[in-house]
Amino acid sequence: MLKVTNNVSEFQSENECVVYFTAAWCNPCKQLKPHYGRVSVIDPDTSYYLVDVDTIPADVLKSYNVLSIPQIFVMEKGKITNTILARTTETILEELGK
Numbered sequence: 220m221l222k223v224t225n226n227v228s229e230f231q232s233e234n235e236c237v238v239y240f241t242a243a244w245c246n247p248c249k250q251l252k253p254h255y256g257r258v259s260v261i262d263p264d265t266s267y268y269l270v271d272v273d274t275i276p277a278d279v280l281k282s283y284n285v286l287s288i289p290q291i292f293v294m295e296k297g298k299i300t301n302t303i304l305a306r307t308t309e310t311i312l313e314e315l316g317k
Contacts, residue, residue, distance in 0.1 A: 221259035221267045225274035231297030236266040237315070240280070240290040242273055248289040254308040255291070261308070262317050 222229065230236050239255050241248040252269075259267035272280055272288055283292065283299065291303035293315070305311040 220263055221256055221269060223269045223271075225271060227270070227275060227279055227297070230266070230268045230294060233266050233294065233296070235293065235295050235300075236268060237303070238268045238270060238292050238294055240270050240272050240283070240285045240288050240292075242271055242288055244273075245288050251289045251306055254306065254311060257308045258311045258315070258317075261312065262315070265315075 224230070230238055237258075239251075241252065255267065255269070259265075272285065291305075291311070292299045293301035293303065301314075303311060303314050305314045
């Protein structure tokens with residue numbers, strides 16, 4: 220399920236989730252967003268979060284080392300366990316092992 224949030228505490232308590240850092244003005248983010256949305260529908264047992272970098276404090280971005288967007292992380296209890304580099308529905312699923 221896809222959840223849009225600007226509250227990082229929502230995903231920091233998840234056992235495992237996927238978090239997509241994005242921005243409304245970012246063209247590569249706009250291209251990736253539909254793929255990310257499809258992945259969240261294909262894999263309903265995993266929590267998927269979409270976080271707009273313009274709605275959260277800069278220190279939060281820095282703590283996750285978000286230096287550029289789009290950025291997708293697999294997280295466990297708020298800690299990054301994997302970085303997803305894929306940019307299509309199929310390759311994202313492949314990197315997630317789904």
